Amino acid sequence: MQQFLDLLTLPPVQRSGVALLLAAIALPIVGVFIVGLDIVAVRFAVMHVALLGIAVGFLTGLDPMLCGLAACAIAGAGVAPLAQRPSGLPGAMGLLMTFAIAGALLVLSVSGVNATSAFELLWGSILATRPVDLVVLAVLAAVIHLLFWRYRRPLALLMFDRELALCSGVPARLLMLVLLIVVAVAIGASIRLTGALLVDAVTILPALAARNLGHSLRSMVLLAVSFGFAGNVCGFALALALDQPPGPVLVLVAGAFTLVTYLLPEGAFNASTAARQDDDRDLRGAVPADSLRQ
């Protein structure tokens, strides 16, 4: 126990803890967007897009990480028009990934930079979190929360049905553009900040768990943040207590939470209290079959 408490006094561990808390506050919301848009493969696509941006950075002499994030933003904006097709986005992620990896390898070849060293720049670790990373995460968290809480109703309509959103006066094209840029930049930055493995634990897994239990976009976001928070705190504490690398432990803990939601009977938590009350009222008001026979 004393060893565990001693670990918590180390500045890198403290920074990691703060980074995980910031990630838990914001990134599960990005996960909800990803699950809602059916673009779970976005992580792989964005990783390769960021690699392309880094390669361009090496070639031009600009900051590689800034170029990587800019490439993510451009890619997000680039696939936005495909969202107008009903099945456009999931396929677009595969296309984007293929184009990006081919482009990145070509640019790296031209610039004479080893692909492995470019990948190393992209893949971070939660224990190597720097103070500047915390600032980036905090800004990301603020932008994501602002986007969600300011445009919660239009987003709910857009993710339910694009045509309904259009007919309700939602600027669907613009909102989708902003949404995809935020998702791409958030994922690109998170891979650098937390490592590729942890991105899933703090984005997709809480969102999948929340989708199994939530009955509205708002409740899903609140549940996703709760799952993200619980998974990160428990996973990080367990990793420190067991003296194991935090990445795999965090993913396993978040995965276990998500698995439990799949094992719950369908509708056990899904129907809202109000809905259950409606059904109970209906049942109480139903005429008994025996009385109909008399």
Next chain:
Amino acid sequence: MTGSPQPVVFRRVVCRYGRSIAVKRVDLTVSAGEHVAVTGANGSGKSTLLRAVLGLHPLAAGDILVGGESANGTSGWMARRRNVAWVPQRLTPGRFPLLVDELLGSAIDCDVARDSAGDLGVAGLLRRPLHTLSGGQLQRVFLARALGCIAGGAGVLLADEPTAALDFAGQEQVAAMLAALPATVIVVSHDRAMSRTCDRIAEMAAGRLRIA
């Protein structure tokens, strides 16, 4: 606030799905406040014609005027969609849950939409996600939303088979509600009771408007 009914004019409208033509040079003028039923066999282009009014299906040729105005650009389409209430045919619940109350809240006048939900017998479902409703309940909710849009200023109602999933009593109730609506109404329907309440019946066959 209730908007004034707007005329809807279809001028040589052509709509395509790839190489096949779904709507073939349709000309139709619906006067302000007139109620028109569009009937015809499945696949004759009725729904496509209605969706084209809202810009949900692109025009390959021709034009559609609502209130004498064509819709161009983002602001033009937003104004068009604000002026036209819509009851869709396929009520496919999305990948994400949406509460009935959230859907009614998207009407121009949410209070009227919620009151209309009461009139249509679905007021007790406000906290329910749409995907837990039956087809008939869902149709009533979308009708309530459309009535909220009309009350909020939309001058036109487009309803695509609004009574298809309703029971007999519901069909009569909705037909009576739409007949009393102070708006231009274009309703696609196979329901004869609904068609009889309209001022005129237009029949589509193989993409062409046969009788108007």
